[in-house]
Amino acid sequence: MSGAWLQIPDPKPSAAIRLLCLPHAGGTASLYRPWVKLLPDSIELVLVCLPGREQRCNEVMPADMQTLIALLSRAVKPILDKPWAVFGHSMGATVAHELALFLYSENLSGPEHIFVSAREAPQFQRGGSVHKLDDESLCRQLVKLGGTAPELLEIPELRALLLPAIRQDYHxxxxxxxxxxxxxxCPITALVGRDDPELSTDDAQGWQQWTNSEFHLKEYSGNHFYLSDCPDLVVAHIVQKLHLAYPL
Known part of the structure; x- marks a missing residue:
């Protein structure tokens, strides 16, 4: 069922709902693997492995969002046989939203809840030119955001491996x-780090206009990668929100 796109680190056939998790630009499924021990038996964790990383490091990320979503939607169809929610961090939040929109357009089962983390609402999306930066400037940007150990970027072999995929994601x-x-x-919950240099509370609050259901904004101490500092708090909040709809 998982194929190249999906990983289910702890299969739970009797789970009430699945939680699909999408990484940030340059990120991998490893961001969410600690969640396996934090989630109850009623929630099955499904990790998305995008092209250009981990076991798919030799694959190229699609150049446009429409192509990525078409491929991803095909991959997730097998998990739509039971209720599901989705958590996306940074770039992953946009991918999560676009995936839901695509599934709606195809009259397929949409998510029960969307968690958009560290990402401005679509109407505030500013584009950018990070993908055009030279290597040194790109590395400084990654260190500024956090989430990437500076010492890794100082190793030429690792830089040569990591930076092309990161550029593809940013493009x-x-x-x-x-x-x-x-x-x-479905409800939308926006999660933000109070010290995120890339995101204002107002930009996150803008997600409210993208749902006909409930909207919530949750703030945490930390920067763009606040969720790495307090995974237990983030997962507890997700479980609480899903518990409103399902007996977890």
Whole structure:
């Protein structure tokens, strides 16, 4: 069922709901693997492995969001046989939203809840030119955001391996446009780090207009990668929100 795109580190056939998790630009499924021990038996964790990383390091990330979503939607169809929610961090939040919009357009099962982390609402998306930076400037940007150990970027062999994939991700997200203005029918929760240099509370609050259901904004101490500092708090909040709809 998982194929190249999906990893289920702890299969739970009797789970009430699945939680699909999408990484940030340059990120991998490893960001979410600690969540396996934090989630109850009623939630099955499904990790998305995008092209250009981990076991797919020799694959190229699609150049545009529409192609990525078409491929990803095909991969997730097998998990739509039971309720599901989705958590996306940074770039992953945009991918999560676009995936839901695409599934709506195809009359397929949409998510029960979307958690958008460290990402501005689509109407505030500013694009960018990080993918055009030279290697040194790109490394400084990654260190500024956190989430990447500076010492790793000082190793030439690792830089040569990591930076092309990171550029592909940044090109994808910085050139993408929202595909639809249709609000979703599921709740949206926006999660932010109070000291995130890339995101204001107002930009995160803008997600409210993308749902016909409930919207919540949750703030945490920390920067763009606040969730690495307090995974237990983040997962507890996700479980609490999903518990409103399912007996977890």
């Amino acid at each position: 994808l997200i910085e050139t993408s446009k929202v595909s639809s203005v249709q609000p979703l029918n």
